[in-house]
Amino acid sequence: MIHPTAIIDPAAELAEDVQVGPYSIIGPDVKIGAGTVIGPHVVVNGPTTIGKNNRIFQFASVGEECQDKKYKGEPTRLEIGDDNIIRESVTIHRGTIQDNSLTKIGSRNLLMAYVHVAHDCMIGDDCIFANNASVAGHAHVGNGVILGGMTGVHQFCKIGSYAMTSGCSLVLKDIPAYVMVSGNPAQARSMNFEGMKRRGWSKEVIANLRNAYKLIYRQGLTLEQALVELEAMPASDELQILIDSLKASERGITR
Incomplete structure (x- = not known):
């Protein structure tokens, strides 16, 4: 279940059936729930809690320090729910004390390759973020949201549940629930009927x-x-x- 080349910090807590692939690194203050599969070359730093039945693919960086220049090493957290799929080279950063010291991702989300979820983001359940979508710090995303590939979401934006963006959209303002947007800057086009x-x-x-x-x-x-x-x-x-x-x-x- 744990590849011999993987490095697991003694302070990490992994359920008995967690799988960890070759050359992955699991740091201290990391908790990983039952049924979760960590692929090869994954780095998970803490404090981070990952729920049950998640699958994290190669080269993902989960729970790393954020890129906010105000961050000075304070103990902040990342929480990830259950049944998420986190694909290749996804980056998810912990929160900052300027907000609630927490980045949180719900359950049953699909984060495709190269997605970035920045510090202090709040992501709901059942979302799909296509390749290279990036969500800047302090953004809130509801349930069932679809972000098209290469979508960029400005910091502090709120995206309501079941909203949708087309590929290469630049989101600078809040998107109400259900609304479909596209463009640079994004404009409302319709609802996701x-x-x-x-x-x-x-x-x-x-x-x-x-x-x-x-x-x-x-x-x-x-x-x-x-x-x-x-x-x-x-x-x-x-x-x-x-x-x-x-x-x-x-x-x-x-x-």
Whole structure:
């Protein structure tokens, strides 16, 4: 299960069935849950907690010190959930004391080759980050988000659940839930209606969200005016996700 060339610090805690490939290095203050597979030439530094049934491919760097010049070696953390796939050469950095000292990634995410998740990022569940997507420090990404290849997300941006970017998008402002963006800088194009259908959402819910998109982007309303109109629409859990993402915006939304 542990290749003889792997270096495991005595202070690391690995479940009995964790696999570690050739020449990988597991540092102190690292905890790895059952069923997780660490490939060859992977470096995991701590404090880092990795959950169950994750798979981390070769040359990934997980839990390393961040690239923030203000970082002075403070004890910060990385937490990764369950059932994630972290592909070749992905880099994930721990947090800073300027935020909550924590970078956190949920469960069932796919981070393709060369993805970068910077310090203090909060990533939800069921996301797909395509090759070379990079998320800068302090960014928050909801559930079910898809970032196209080579997408760049500016620091402190918030991306709402089920949003989607095309390849090579440059995200400089917040993206509301469900909204599809593209371009440099990114602009809103539509909502991810196809994804809604695949999730089995009803025609009524999808139609309601389509109307919500028109209120936000086609009626010439300010965000505050649009929120008033949205809260008067027929309530649903899906609509509330959109409303909450708009209220959480601090950088302004992508238009």
